[in-house]
């Protein structure tokens with residue numbers, strides 16, 4: 001399966017950056033990698049219309065209900081009209097700053113499923129939860145919104161909160177252990193293995209991408225800061241297209 005590289009611009013970027021990413025990521029990289037750029041909502045139209053933008057269109061959030069009196073919200077139906085194929089939900093920054101609960105994120109999941117947009121469910125533990133070995137319980141709780149659902153293709157992004165924007169990344173063993181736990185949880189809930197892709201996110205960049213992607217359980221990367229640099233992002237996508245994987249684990 002192709003590695004999946006998703007850029008999360010967060011509240012950054014510009015129309016000019018769209019042009020620069022388009023120029024840096026043209027054609028040749030995409031034979032073996034799938035790339036998605038999640039821009040702030042105002043850029044989705046330009047991204048969809050862009051003549052030479054090869055990565056797919058992604059969004060960073062959607063509303064947990066279909067429509068109505070929710071000033072400032074953007075529905076999954078609207079995202080679908082703009083050609084969005086992936087949408088992040090449950091990013092730790094939104095869980096913290098917008099006080100998003102698992103129940104709200106479950107609503108967003110349902111909305112995306114209803115409009116055939118692939119959800120990218122972001123989960124991860126804090127430093128304290130890692131230190132106190134409660135990360136399994138935390139991830140399990142965040143994944144519980146997938147239970148009792150009609151399974152559809154899903155991406156889970158494992159982003160330890162302590163690794164986001166800090167330059168710190170977990171050890172290969174810790175990533176392996178967390179991803180194995182996630183895979184077991186989700187397949188136990190009835191999702192066929194072929195519906196599930198698990199990404200790593202948190203301080204991924206052009207320097208460490210090849211190493212992270214060489215871990216057999218890592219299906220791709222969710223990239224924040226480094227995705228704002230066109231040449232770094234292009235290099236990460238190019239690394240992901242390298243089919244000669246050194247697998248560190250069988």
Ligand SMILES: O=C(CO)COP(=O)(O)O
Nearest residue numbers: 008164165202203224225
């Ligand atoms: O939060 C992230 C992507 O969603 C990761 O951000 P950084 O790559 O900047 O650490």
